[in-house]
Structures are given as structure tokens and as C-alpha cells.
Amino acid sequence: MRYDVVGLGIASLDLIGVTEEQPLFGAKQSLTGWHEMGGGPVATALATLARLGARVAMTGAVGNDGYGQRILADLQTAGIDTQAMHVRPGTSHVSFVLAEPGRDRRTVWWHNDPRVLEQVPLERELIRSARALLIDTHMPQVALHAARTMQATGGLVMIDAERVREHTLDLLPLCNLIVVSAEFARQATGVVEPWEAARVLHSRYEEQLVLVTCGAEGSWCANKGELFHTPAFEIEPLDTTGAGDVFHGALLYALLRDDPIRLAIRFASAAAALSCQGLGGRGNLPTVSEVEALLEPA
Numbered sequence: 001m002r003y004d005v006v007g008l009g010i011a012s013l014d015l016i017g018v019t020e021e022q023p024l025f026g027a028k029q030s031l032t033g034w035h036e037m038g039g040g041p042v043a044t045a046l047a048t049l050a051r052l053g054a055r056v057a058m059t060g061a062v063g064n065d066g067y068g069q070r071i072l073a074d075l076q077t078a079g080i081d082t083q084a085m086h087v088r089p090g091t092s093h094v095s096f097v098l099a100e101p102g103r104d105r106r107t108v109w110w111h112n113d114p115r116v117l118e119q120v121p122l123e124r125e126l127i128r129s130a131r132a133l134l135i136d137t138h139m140p141q142v143a144l145h146a147a148r149t150m151q152a153t154g155g156l157v158m159i160d161a162e163r164v165r166e167h168t169l170d171l172l173p174l175c176n177l178i179v180v181s182a183e184f185a186r187q188a189t190g191v192v193e194p195w196e197a198a199r200v201l202h203s204r205y206e207e208q209l210v211l212v213t214c215g216a217e218g219s220w221c222a223n224k225g226e227l228f229h230t231p232a233f234e235i236e237p238l239d240t241t242g243a244g245d246v247f248h249g250a251l252l253y254a255l256l257r258d259d260p261i262r263l264a265i266r267f268a269s270a271a272a273a274l275s276c277q278g279l280g281g282r283g284n285l286p287t288v289s290e291v292e293a294l295l296e297p298a
Contacts, residue, residue: 002129003081004054004256008146009042009136009160010117011060011075011085012093012110013067016241016280019100023107037280038074039095041136041160044242044281048249048271050079051285054256057081057130059123060139063092063116078282084123090116099239099279108241112138124149132156132252135175140167147174156255160248164188172201177255178210179248185212195229198222209261211251213244218269223261230265233273233294242281247272250291270294 018033038047046056058080062068064087071092075082090113098107117138122145127133133150135143135157144167147157151174158177161168164187172178178201180188185197194212202210202222209223218231250271254264270291278284 001081002055003057003126004130005046005049005056005132005134005252006123006127006130007042007046007056007058007060007080007134008127008139008143009058009060009134010040010093010112010138011038011043011058011062011071012040012095012112013037013071013074014039014095014097014241014280016097016099016239018239018279019098023098023100033279035279035283036070037282038071038078039097039242039281040093041162041245041248042134043071043075043080044245045134045160045249045252046080047075047078047282048246048275048285049253052250052253052271052288052291054253055081057084057126059084059086059120059126061086061088061116061120063088063090063113065091067092067094074282084126086120088116092116097239097241097280099241101238122146122149128153130155131256132158134158134160134248134252135171136160137162137165137168137171140165140171143171144174147171156252158248158252160245162244172205172208175205176208177252178205178208179251180210180212181244182212182214195220195227199227202227211265213247215240215243219247219265221261221265228262230262230269232269235273235276237276239279239283240276241279243272243276245281246275246285266295267291 093112095110251268
């Protein structure tokens with residue numbers, strides 16, 4: 001079977017508490033809502049791609065616990081092929097998310113079992129069957145081999161990187177699309193301003209597109225010697241959890257249908273904004289028509 005995108009990375013179960021009060025540590029506070037759903041950067045990006053109409057598959061691992069079963073079930077419900085997902089002894093990746101409606105922030109605590117993610121097999125034939133590969137930074141060794149495999153086929157490799165981990169910088173030369181958070185860009189370059197960090201990263205990896213995401217402040221893209229800013233859509237966020245993951249998925253979707261880069265980033269920004277109007281990373285994944293409706297006045 002052929003796929004548009006194969007993803008290699010973390011799949012989690014997100015436990016989302018909703019509060020309308022300012023969080024206070026060391027005190028008891030009630031939650032106004034509670035939601036449970038699948039999460040994880042690559043997993044949510046793939047769910048976005050599937051919602052937009054792409055054919056996608058994921059490879060990685062979950063633990064042999066109840067959380068792992070729920071994670072796999074959520075991936076399948078989202079339209080993601082899970083035949084290359086492995087079940088390993090240990091506990092699955094679980095995140096607790098504190099969502100604060102009306103504020104452009106959320107707080108995440110997470111836990112995973114390193115044993116589950118160690119020595120995940122490289123699914124070469126699955127990767128070769130796809131037009132693009134999406135990776136995160138949680139399994140760098142297998143991600144290196146996966147990126148080289150995709151690079152050899154001539155397909156696209158996109159990285160979703162939130163912070164610098166061991167071997168993360170080794171992955172960047174293998175990626176056509178370096179789409180990272182402002183925090184990652186700062187850590188990787190030592191430069192505080194995101195536009196300057198984007199320029200520095202692009203100077204290091206001249207053949208690659210570099211895009212630094214800045215939440216409500218939009219994004220900065222350095223590509224083919226050009227540096228430009230794309231503003232975020234002004235919305236009243238219910239929950240920003242997973243908005244960056246939705247951005248990655250929507251951007252890759254738009255690029256695979258050959259949208260010009262500026263239009264592709266606008267498309268991704270609109271998709272991310274719409275996702276913030278639901279709770280959790282997958283609570284309001286938009287369709288193509290919904291994204292295009294938001295883009296119409298632009």
C-alpha cells in the first residue's frame with residue numbers, strides 16, 4: 001500500500017483538565033471539565049493529515065498496558081494505519097494537560113518508559129512506500145535511519161522539534177523541512193529572537209526550509225535566502241494543546257499538494273487556529289473546507 005505520509009514518533013494518551021481559575025500550586029482546586037484523547041506530536045499531525053484526506057501510517061511503540069490499547073484504538077479511529085506500531089513491555093506515554101480557556105497557554109506534565117521506545121524496529125518498506133516522513137525527537141537513533149531511508153527515495157522529511165535532545169541536531173541535515181518551536185530555535189542557535197534564529201538555522205542548512213513557530217505570534221520562515229513572517233489568526237482559544245502538531249500536519253498536507261510555501265503556511269496557520277477552538281489536540285481537527293472558509297477573507 002502507498003501512503004502520503006508515514007510518521008515515526010511518540011503516540012500518547014492525553015488527560016486534559018480544564019480550569020477557569022488561575023492555577024495555584026500547593027492548593028486544591030476544582031476542574032470545570034475533564035477529557036481523555038490520543039495525543040503526541042507525530043500522532044496528532046497524522047490525525048490532522050487523515051482528517052484533511054491524506055493516507056497515513058504510523059510506526060513507533062506503546063506499552064503493554066491499558067493506556068497503550070487506548071492509544072492504538074484512538075489512532076485507528078483517526079484513520080491512521082497502525083500495523084507498524086509495536087507493543088512493548090512497560091508503560092505507555094501519558095500526558096496530563098491543564099487547559100485554560102481564553103489564554104494562549106497550557107501546561108503539560110508527561111511520563112514515558114524509556115524501555116518502550118528503545119530499539120524500535122526500522123520499518124524500511126513502510127517508509128519507502130510514502131511520499132513523506134514526519135519525525136520527532138523522542139527516538140533519535142531509529143529516526144536517523146528512517147530519515148536516511150526516505151532521503152534515498154527522494155521523498156520529503158519533516159522534523160517536529162520542541163527542544164534539543166541528544167542527537168537531535170544530527171537529524172537536521174537529513175530534513176527538507178525543519179519546523180521547530182521558538183524554544184528549540186533558541187536552544188539550537190543561542191539566539192533569542194525567533195526571526196534571527198530562523199536565519200541562523202537556514203544559514204547552517206542552506207538547502208532546507210526552516211520554519212520557527214511562535215504560537216499566537218505567528219511563524220518565521222527562512223527559505224531559499226528569503227526570510228518572512230506569517231501572522232497567526234486572531235481567535236479566542238479554548239485550548240492550545242496540539243496546535244503546533246496540527247500546524248505540522250496541515251503544512252505537510254499543503255506542500256504535498258504543491259501549494260506555494262507562503263500559501264501552505266497560511267493554510268497550516270488556519271488549521272492550527274481552528275484546532276484551538278476545541279479541547280485537546282484532536283478535539284477540533286478541521287476539514288479542508290473548514291480551513292479554506294477561514295482563509296477566504298484573507
